Structure formats: structure tokens, C-alpha cells
Amino acid sequence: MNKEKKFFKEPLTDTQLLMTIAIGIFFVMYLLAMAILRGGFLHPQQIFDMLNDNASLIIVSCGLTIVMIGGGIDISVGAVTSLVVMSCVLYLNKGGNIFVSILLALGIGLAFGLVHGYLISYLEIQPFIVTLAGMFFARGLTTILSVNPQKVDHEAFAALRGVKIEIPWLGYYAKNGNLIPGTVELGVVIALVCLLTVFVLLTWLKPGRNFYAMGGNQQSALMLGINVKRTRFLSYVICGLLSGISGYVFMMHTGAGNATNAAGMEMNAIASSIIGGTLLTGGVGNVIGTLFGTLILTTIKKIIVSSALNKPWWQSITTGGMLCFFILLQSIVLWVRAKLRAKKKK
Amino acid sequence: MKDKFKRIFKGGLGQLTIPIIAIVLLVIFNLIRDPSFFSIGISHNNDGNIVLAGNLISIINGASELAILAMGMTLVTAACGGQDISVGAAAAIAGSAFVKILKASSAITWPTVIAAFLFACVVAMLFGTFNGTLVSVFKIQPMIATLILYTCGRSIAYWINGGATPTVSSPIINALGSFIPGIPVPTPVIIVIVVALVFKLVFQLTSLELFTQSVGINGSAARLNGINSTFIKLLSFIILGVCVAVAGCIGVSRLGLINHETLLLDVEMDAILAVAIGGNNLGGGKFKISGSIIGAYVIQMLTITLYAMKVSSTDVKAYKAIVIIILVVIGSPVIKSKFEKLTRKLRSNKQRVPAKGAE
Secondary structure (H helix, E strand, O other), rough: OHHHHHHOOOOOOOHHHHHHHHHHHHHHHHHHHHHOOHHHOOOOHHHHHHHHHHHHHHHHHHHHHHHHHHHOOOOOHHHHHHHHHHHEEEEEEOOOOOOHHHHHHHHHHHHHHHHHHHHHHHHOOOOHHHHHHHHHHHHHHHHOOOOEEEOOHHHHHHHHHEEEEEEEEEEEEOOOOOEEEEEHHHHHHHHHHHHHHHHHHHHHHHHHHHHHHHHHHHHHHHHHOOOOHHHHHHHHHHHHHHHHHHHHHHHHHEEEEOOOHHHHHHHHHHHHHHHOOOOOOOOOOOHHHHHHHHHHHHHHHHHHHHOOOOOOOHHHHHHHHHHHHHHHHHHHHHHHHHHHHHHHHH | OOOHHHHHHHOOOOHHHHHHHHHHHHHHHHHHHHHHOOOOOOEOOOOOOOEEOOOOHHHHHHHHHHHHHHHHHHHHHHHHHHOOOOOHHHHHHHHHHHHHHHHHOOOOOHHHHHHHHHHHHHHHHHHHHHHHHHHHHOOOHHHHHHHHHHHHHHHHHHHHHHOOOOOOHHHHHHHHHOOOOOOHHHHHHHHHHHHHHHHHHHHHHHHHHHOOOOOHHOOOOOOOOOOHHHHHHHHHHHHHHHHHHHHHHHHHHHHHHHHOOOOOOOHHHHHHHHHHOOOHHHHHOOOHHHHHOOOOOOOHHHHHHHHHOOOOOOOHHHHHHHHHHHHHHHHHHHHHHHHHHHHHHHHHHHHOOOOOOOO
């Protein structure tokens, strides 16, 4: 008890505390999985696979974290990702240039971000409605482009897709004695670069700090001389841009475009931001927490696959239950902190 | 004269301006495009009943579930300042519960149907209580609290159904989903009218409307005035639960089967949209149920219009988005000019700083 009190007395901000909880729970969960389920969890490749599969989700969640710290919401990210994948696949299949395809991905993301930002911050329309319309538009446009799944047939792209970073010392020996090195896709590197950039932006740069100020209390941010409208505009533009990058990474991972690509990604991204300690009310949050939020979500899925719960409904029921646990935990932790603080003041 | 007109326009329509303009625009557009769009015919259906048919009927009929959900959603939005995104999943659960009881009973008669419906209501109210407790007691934002049920609701429905899509065929279920013999109006439309009347009656007889608005505008101020804001928030979710059960049962009766994946798919987004088009503030506070109902019909009319223009069902979303954006952009300068007037007024007082001035 005494130890706990000391822990709370430390000048941890809400952001850091929630992030620490998320990281702690991830490690506990993963260690438990290693101890009980064994199997794939003992290999480092398991973590690499988790990163490989979720590189685009991590990128999208970073963008969403920025928007959520600023007190907004963007539910169009999954649909924009899907649109980027489909349009880039179609462009590449027509024999397009690889650099132009990258620009195309960034351009689509940026365009959505600009329109959302303008409508939300300068015309003062509710962000939920604007991004909902954006989601409908992107999903509809994807099916207009092509209803059928498309596979990329492009040499240079195949070469780019094939770029894998091999880490021999984290590999393992297969049953026939061959060393299988740990492999990381290029998308993961891009995702980590995005994550670091956003982290630097949010922690040390002025626009990043403005997001926190705006999300924490808009009125005081305005009185501090922050251009609230431009800051909000910027948050949606960054989020749009990251959705574009995420689309390209998604395409590099799957190598094909499908109208149902990234279905439900926006909710996964929101969930990972929340688990990582970002509050939807704004002002609290961190991208490192978001990364661990994504990893926690994936670990839950992996654990369910590895354990005997093979009925199709268990995966989402367990995910929902875990989400419930995290949300309640955060709520209780923040409540306890507020109470302790009030006691201290007395 | 001009002032008078303005006052009447403002006082009479208020927040209903946008949805009514939208409906009028859609009607004019359809009249220009194809005057026969609104023709209503009388035909005989498969059972030999005399029924009304036509695009207008299919719009009013098709929007039934959406309208019912939008009514409940308005209340939640007003009280909690957030939205319930789990209504589609909860409706799937309620529909599964409905079918489960019907399957368990030996013969489908009116009493069993009513019992099944009541059971579905109880189930949906339980899930509403779950969401409501998270929001009101644990002070979690509604969107996040309902994200839990959104994630796992359809799987719970799947689990209740035992991994299948059970069907129910009975004249009573058929009558609930389409037409009662002898009445040419589709039954879902009658149910919508009944639900709307119940809401009207509740608002007339109780102070629910006033309490909800005061909780939505300022929860702590409402509490200081003796309103139990926790209970009001919980109650709004329970009422939404009943709406969800009604919508789920209509959805099941329409098809005569429960499919946990496709029953009322994406209806949560449409319901929130209906609330927003109805001119209600998604941040809570003042609300008008009538606006949301009109909003639901705007959405359905738009969809049917697009179908009539031979747009394929997967592409409809893109056109819908464009119309939504146009609608909200039309709406926003109005808000802005009102808002500027307000700041000017407050500035001339110079005593108070506008609390929501920066938004």
C-alpha cells in the first residue's frame, strides 16, 4: 500500500501513467502466453509477424492518436487506406511508375486530410459527420474503381515488396537444422519511422504541444495565443497523410487490392489508441502507448488462435471483453488519481 | 414585413430548416428527373391483399428501422453528448433472442410472438444498461463504451444462433414484416407511428425532455438543481435499448430469418447521420425527435433516388457522402452567422466571456 502511494506521488502525468499501464499489461500478457501456451510465442519471429501484419494499422493509429489528442475523431482512416490500395494497384497494373504511385498514395491521403481539416476547423462541422462522409466516399469510390479483387502485376513493385530485412541472430533453427532468420518487412521500418516522427513531433515540437493544449482545454489554448483553427486543421492533414502512407504499406504487405480491404480498421485503430492510453476527450495520449495498444490487440488474437477457442465467435467476444477491461481500468485509475489529488490538496 | 417573415421562419422551423430543405430539394430533384417517381399504385401482393406500392411507400417503409433507432439515438445524444455505435450489433442480438424464443415455442401464435418480443426487449435493455452504466457511472465517453459491444455484439448474436442463420416462417411474422391482411399500409410504418406517439406521450406526461436537455447542456448544473444526471443518462440508454429491440424484430420479420452479419448492417452510422441531419447538436443539449425522424427519411429517400438512377448498391455510399457534405456545408454558415451574433451580443455586455466562444 505504502509503495503504491509513493508510486502515485511521483509526478507522472496522466499520459505517462496510462501508457505505462498499457506497456506493463502487454509484457505481462506476452510472458503469460510464453509460459502457458509456448509454441510460437517463444520465437522472436512471433513479434516480427505481429509487426509485419500490423504495420499499416500502427501508422493509421499514430495519425488517429494525433487527432484524438486534439479532441477530434477521424473514422475515415480505414476507408482511405482501402482507397489508396485500390487506386495504386490499378495504376501499377496499367504500367505506372513506382515513384508516381507513391506520390499518388500520399496525394490521396493528403487530399482527404485537407478536405476534412478544412470542413472541420474552418466551417466548424462536427468531425464525426465529416469523417463519416469521408468514409462513405472513400468506400464508395473503392467499389466504383473495382468490385473485383485485383492483384499487382508489376516488376519494380515486386522487387520493392521483396525487400526484407533479415536478422539472423534472432532467427531459429528449423527441424532439419537450417537457420531461419527473423524477417522484417520494409513496411515495419516505414511504420517505425512514422512512429518516431510523430513521437518527436508530439513531445518536443511546438505544433505537437499545441495539439495537447488544444485538446486539453480549447478556451485556454486560444487565450495562450494558439491558432486553434490552424492547429486542428493540421491534425487532420497529418492524419490524412498517414492514412495515405498506411495504404501503401498495406499494399506492400498484401500485394493485392480488394474492396473489403482494411474493413473495420478505423475501429481497430481507435481501440488501440484507447488501450494505449489516449482519451477521446483530448489532451491525453502518446504514440508509444498506441504502438503497445496495437500489439496488445494482436496478442489477444494470437492467443485465441493458439488456444483451443476455435469457435468463430470467440475472437471478437474476447477482444470486446479485453477492451472492456482496459476501458474500465483506465476509468478507475484516473478516478483514483483524481481522488488522491483532492486528498493531497486538503 | 421582412422581419416578421424572418421571425416566423426562425420560430417555426428552427433546427428543422436543414432537414426540410433537404427533403424539398430531393422532391424537386426527383420531380424534374422523373415525375412518375412519386406515383402510388394499388396492387395485390402474393397473399391476395390489397396493398399500396410505389417508390414513396418503399421509402417510408424502408426507413422504419432507421427512424426508430434515430429516435432513441437522439435521446442518448442529447443526454450524454455522444453516440451509441453499437445499435446495429445490439439489434442483431435482440433479433437472435427473438428468433430463439420463437424457435423454442411449439407453435407461433400471437402470445408467443409477444413473449418473444418482450424477451428481445429485456435482452436489448440489459445491453443498454451495460452501455449506460459504463457511460453514466464510470464516466466513459459513449463512443468508446459502446465500441465494446460494437466489437463483439455480432459475435454474441452468432453464438446465440449457434453458428447458423435460423429462419422462421409464419403468417404472423410475415404480417409484422410486410402487411397485415386488410390494411394496405406496411406494418413497419404503423410501428414507427406507434413508437413516435409513445415518445410524444412520454414527453407530454413526464419531464423527461426537459431533464434530458438540462443534463446534456450541463450535467453538474443539472445535478445541483436536483436532477439525477446519472439516472437520466442510464435511462436514455435503456430507452434506446427498447428502440433497438423493436428495430431488430422488424428487421427479422422482414426477411423471416436472422443473419447476424447482415441484419441492420452499418445502421449505427446512418442513425447518427439522421440525428445530425435533423439539426441536433452531436455534443448534447437541445434536441428535437421530429428532426431525427425527418433525417432518417432524408437518408432513405436519397438511397432510393440513387437506386432509381441505376447506381449500384455498392457505389451508393460515394454519392451519399457528397450529398451529406453538401447538406452539412449548407447548414454550417447558418450556425456560424448565429454564432457571430451571439458573440457580438456577449461582447457588448463585456461582463462575460463566451464559454463556448472558441468552438
